[in-house]
Amino acid sequence: MHPVSGAERTMGVDLSGCRDLDAVRTALATAVRELRPGAWLRGWGLDPNAFGTAPVGNAALGPVLDGIPALIDLFDAHSAPASERALELAGIDGPRRFEQGSEIVCDAVGRPTGLLLEDAACELVEAVAPRPTEAEVRARTAEDALPLPLPLRIAPWCRPETDDEAVAELIRIQGTGGALWRVAGVKLFMDGTIDNGTVNADRVAGEEDRASRLAVGHRADLTVLSEDPLTVPDTDPAEPPVLLTVVGGPIT
Structure with missing residues (x-):
């Protein structure tokens, strides 16, 4: 759960119900008409x-955002057009180069998409x-505005670029909290998401030159499925049968 960042990131137009680009463009156009x-x-x-076969980026959204400063969080909250x-x-x-596994996605000639x-990023x-x-x-996050059905343990982020002063602050706030929440621990921010290709477990393990x-x-690590999971109808099982698994070369 991300109650605080979630409160910040859900103050714009809700696009979670959009299933294709036409629906996205329509929702954005409606929001643009209401902007100052x-x-x-x-x-x-x-x-x-929702982008279908189009690359995820601002070009696919069409002219609806021309001249409009806009930032749209994808559903994973790890990426945004x-x-x-x-x-x-x-x-x-x-x-640009970042200390963490971030990226400004660019086209073949270096222009941001x-x-x-x-x-x-x-x-x-x-x-x-x-x-x-x-x-x-x-x-939006106070206990009286957001009743908590169970106690929460909050673990603030400790990211690769976190400096000594920020680490000291993370230590200082340990044990603070409210009636149903308490800061206890930190999240060592070394993860990413499968959807946008930023999962970096190989780098954390020191194997970026031979894995993933x-x-x-x-290293030959792969799984062969009986069907393409991106084209299987929604009515079919979520996980197609596995035909073959290779771990480090040998077939298992």
Whole structure:
């Protein structure tokens, strides 16, 4: 659960019900008509499968966001397409190197497509976009506004770029909390998501040069399914039968 960041990320237009690009464009166009001049558009909950065969990025959204600063969280909350205007305001005009496994996705000639992967990339745009006030966030996460059915243990993030001062603050807040929640522990932020390809367990294990991809010189770890899970009808079992598994070369 992410009660605080979730409260911030769900203050825009809800795109979770959009199943294709037409529905996404219609929802965005409706939201744009209600915007004040110069205001930002925020969206959330967008399933990348709504893009179909089109690359996830701002080009597929069409002219509906022309001139509009917009940032749209995908449903995994680890990635977000940003409009051309949002990229411009953030000074993003090409790829950058990050300490964590983030990426500004670019085309073959180095132009940003709008898709931002993981927090460090997304935060470049979030830094120039208006954020909800502390009072607004508190109103949506306070215990009297969000009744908790069970006690929560909160583990704040400790990311690769966390400095000594921030670590000291993480230590200081341990044990603080409210009636039904308490800070206890930290989340060592080394994960990603399968959907946007930022899972980096191989790097954490020191095996990025020999695992996690099908390439010459890498360990032969793979699974062969009886059907393509991306094309199996929704009425079929979620997991097609496994035909073959290879671990380190030998067939198991």
